[in-house]
Amino acid sequence: DTAVSQTPKYLVTQMGNDKSIKCEQNLGHDTMYWYKQDSKKFLKIMFSYNNKELIINETVPNRFSPKSPDKAHLNLHINSLELGDSAVYFCASSQAATDTQYFGPGTRLTVL
């Protein structure tokens, strides 16, 4: 059984479009995260979220917004996509903010 899943695995779209990436975890974790792995292979935190608090990395443009319909889901919505948004996006979850994080398989976003 997949613990942290993401859809789609690949996403190709045009500049200016709005897109969403879905993330679901079946681990019963309280905290979920979004990371971006850029072309230089750095994995950087974008958001962390539990039902009480959203923490945003200050470098993330406000075109990016996480949406959580329930504790098991944290979707990433991106408005007005730009070329520089092309990257692999990973979702992760942990039982608490202090615990080990478990990652999804990643979504490769390509903006043309």
Added chain:
Amino acid sequence: DQQVKQNSPSLSVQEGRISILNCDYTNSMFDYFLWYKKYPAEGPTFLISISSIKDKNEDGRFTVFLNKSAKHLSLHIVPSQPGDSAVYFCAASDLGSGGGADGLTFGKGTHLIIQP
């Protein structure tokens, strides 16, 4: 500003020998360290962790060593197996200031290649 550095982009080791992957950090507030393993087209998989109150943690073939004064940690894999070929990421967290809510800080990764 790289707070977690893995200076070896790749490492080649013969099967059966010891693999040693190194990681350095600059933020003295980090107090929890993790190693993740990543295969192509998959997400990082948690391997082993160590808190700053320890200097060694062992799990089967994997041992992580932490030298706080040098701000250095290493992952030892012995004996190395072909399935260990992957990219290994070192990550760190500052639990004392609110935990992983700020996310993990990752190194750039080391590509380990196990040769038969």
